[in-house]
Amino acid sequence: MINRRSAIRLAGAGTLSAVAGQQLVARAGTAELPQGLALGRGGHGAHTGAAMSTVRPDDAGTRPDLEKFTLPLPLLRTAKPVTTRGGQDVYLSSIREVTAEIFPGHRVPVYGYFGSWVPPVIRARSGRRTVVIQRNETKVPVSVHLHGGVNRDVFDGQMSRPVTPGGVFSYVYENDQPAAALWLHDHTHHTDAENVYRGMSSPYVVTSPEEDALGLPSGEFEVPLVLRDGDFGSDGRLVFTMDDTEHRSTVLVNGTPWPRMDVKRRKYRFRVINSSAMRFFVLGLSDGTPMTQIGSDASLLEAPVTAPVVVVSPGERADLVIDFSQWAPGTEVDVVNYIGPGPMEDVGQVMRFRVGADAPDDSVVPERLTTLPPVPAATVKRAFTLESSEPGVTPMFGSINGRSFDMGRVDTTVRFGTTEEWTVTNANPTVPHNFHCHLAHMRVVDRSTGPAAPNELGLKDTVQIFPGESIRVRLTFDRYRGVYPYHCHMLDHGAMGMMAQLKVV
Template structure:
């Protein structure tokens, strides 16, 4: 990895040795990420009944028995090992576009079902899943800025559900507010005005105390908001603009997805668009890739095996002010990144792998994400301009707040996760803000070994600093989810000028938020 990559990792992705990551000792970038400490070797599989998240082991499950994922899933189906051994043999599924049920002059209407079913994730195995419209890979909702989308969801499962448009600037009524459930057999309408800049958003379940399990089982899909103003940039489009949904999985002896709370170590099967370690056949030209990290706990720090940098053009809130040559793309659960890769420099037949430089899990499995196989040259008139979308100046903050994220360290026996010392209570308002004001939030990870991240509903934010230093270019645009590694302080500036009401903010490592790392703000 280049000096630029090492600087990128050292400056703003620094991890402490131990539970924050494991394995991947062969990659030079690991040493810099650990700030010179010796990288931990791959941790053993977690003990039965324990999560093993980022090295968690020995956590006491007392008091957690009523929550999903408290049963040891046991040994994995043999097809898991077969899929791992046969990496890069299955074709990457290209995500389909979900067509509206009806269209009017200004509105697209979708009828969506939340259903239980099966998916062909592992070769020769029917795995039970829970999805939107029976599609585990996640068909895409394509919206256009200024054109309204109405989605009517019917819950066909035996459990309550909920829908959140992650990254959407949405009124409380349609935000997916934890307790606004769609009961089994029921319907609920969500209306999205799409009056925000174009961006890669995504829909996922948000029902209280069960959204981690539901998202793990497949209740998620991309929502691409197109902004006609972007067309002038002439970026790769059409078939050369592809969404890659990243997640990880653990399977039981029946080949079903096995949810065990706080189990990043055990979820070592890497999926892209619903398939383990696929290969994408590309023509020798430029492609735009939209990465969506739909995993519950896993961070991805990705690089091309050729050492070729990505041209990163976008993040959570859409296009960046300017592209930059990114040696790695680093995204935590819930984050998105948009990049352009030019395959024209590679001879036909070249195979590149998309490598992952962060654990936990066996390096042989979690160290690879997918492969690209280069084919014939193709006409390409696309380009990446030197400037993209300028970030509007934010007002000076009138209020400053501090939010401390904390949970029990590995071996402590404590599975409580808190913000400012409190576990989530849906009857409590933790923060009250005045509409139209700008605030500065300092988000602190008080853990010594465990990473977190931080997601705000309703309003995007600007990253001001990370441990007192200016953010790197990948965080130069608007964001809704930010990484907060052990002992880090991240300063955010956020303006509340869209909707009033009650909205959650939380760690988007969804197992952490289900364990209590969530709170509520009220805009008045």
């Protein structure tokens, strides 16, 4: 059994092979699939393996030739509100089918928030309301979830509240939560895994005066890095095959395969968002230099954590500071990934930094970043077991406590104001999962394999659970009443049924 600890140990040694990666992140997947955009698909009813089966086209995995680290990293622009009056910032986003030149010379169909494959970042302010008017200009139903956001269920972008083609919905986000990098992505019932894969994804950053006062790298030196993988055909189009983790072997950052970024010799802050549907990244720098992690999912850490590897599962974020003044001008430093599946010459490479000239740097990383409330005592205990089909087993399925997702069913009723302790177990022998809860942030108590890692002591909304492992988390439900989902954030697993709903009453 490969557990988290051994994965990290292997990763630290740089020896985690594709074979071990395959054991860790397993694959499956056969049967029919609409090629290109999943337009007019539908007809999917129950979450059964048969309904989700797909077949991979013959030319999948034959992506156009590309020399790694030649394309420049796109720097994400900041979204402009259409109005800032009335104490709120209002943004207008069209969700569209657009074309993108992911591989040079090949324009291919994708989806885009703000009508773009590389959409801008919404920058919200803690305590100030944001309204995002999403216009669905695609031919499929959509639902936009603010991952990590604490919002009323009507604005939570859930499966049961789709915006139909041609429809418009105004999502209201109070941002009554700490500074952190959140993530807007599709959450439509049954099709979210494919919709996100095809581009319905964009970063959403909450800032605060308290964070500003820390003096962290900012402005052009604070850079969102949205990571993901993809499987591409010979014409450069994205190929989606349900639950196929093995073949999504092209690594993209900000929508660009294996990009290069020219950096100055100073500190940068990188907001890493793992927007992959299925891929875990075990990130490091090519020469083993440690990175400084200052935040994770939904808050800063109380104190920075310095480590040579950072693990980010789908939906998780890592707020990192790298000081490039420790390398000579002209040095090339790569971000590498120590874990499969897929060929390590591809999935082991993420992006390259090319260190340039000196630049003034008055930024700091304080030893004390924030103060979090103590982990509360719990009065209710629950246990959840996550399980999916093992690789190659059909029909494919996903379940929580033995039940596949049913949108009409409330699985867990929670009393408003209560703190609960949940023990979440991954029952699979080889397949990793993670666990994401809407509405309430999690505090990690410990794991069956040992204490919580220092970088998971902040406010979490997504936690890794390796095969055979359990994690204990506490959640306080004192913000809103209503119905919210909790699920594995390996999106294909969620779409296969590893999802359930709680109701706060």
